[in-house]
């Protein structure tokens with residue numbers, strides 16, 4: 601938790617100038633489950649308006665996560681409920697939070713000091729096998745889609761099915777093409793490795809892996825191999841490093857281990873591919889020190905300790921993500 605120790609003035613001075621972006625949280629579902637409001641300060645969960653402000657978060661991706669009981673046939677209906685809840689919450693905070701729909705509006709809202717809430721879906725089941733549904737979801741404000749969760753769906757095999765060697769389906773290829781045209785962010789966080797390579801080959805826009813870490817440091821199937829990280833960087837993609845304990849390492853990992861993953865990517869391909877993808881409200885147990893969205897100043901401090909330049913820190917903490925968004929969104 602923050603607050604046990606005061607950070608130096610030097611750290612806070614830099615931190616307060618940063619544009620901080622988080623590429624993944626499952627807060628919409630958490631708000632439904634706990635019947636709380638984004639606008640109301642809470643001790644439950646990991647993300648609310650007050651804590652976003654305390655952490656100086658300026659761009660927050662909100663994924664609509666579809667629970668397994670709704671899959672596959674009720675996925676679209678469930679996603680509509682989650683989207684409805686997203687807009688209810690954002691409306692209640694409209695003075696402070698604005699949905700991220702177009703780059704022009706995002707820039708304007710950032711200049712006004714607002715937090716940008718980017719809406720997306722975690723699981724292509726919601727498309728119901730139809731690109732018409734994809735286009736309608738775009739009209740409803742959806743700007744990123746995780747093609748799969750861990751299971752296989754109509755688009756591709758998820759990482760839980762990786763032993764099949766399966767990747768994108770024909771429908772998945774159609775979806776990639778349509779998302780490229782619409783200007784939607786393709787998220788490969790939960791896809792099988794073959795799916796990852798298929799999308800990199802097929803997409804004519806860079807892609808995001810929103811919440812993952814390094815397989816080299818922790819051999820969890822959700823983490824990216826060095827080969828994948830290099831390919832992602834080469835295609836101008838973005839890698840949101842997550843706070844998920846199981847992806848960070850064994851035992852009781854925390855900020856130090858998170859930083860080791862970050863150093864590994866930086867050493868491999870440089871810092872421009874690096875972003876943050878916390879997975880807040882998608883995890884039951886948090887990593888040490890990375891316990892809710894007030895934790896970001898601690899990362900700023902560590903980046904300074906480990907000798908990253910001001911420019912690199914700005915990039916890692918959010919500018920890289922914003923630059924990526926500018927390449928994709930209209």
Ligand SMILES: [Zn+2]
Nearest residue numbers: 722789811882
């Ligand atoms: Zn996830």
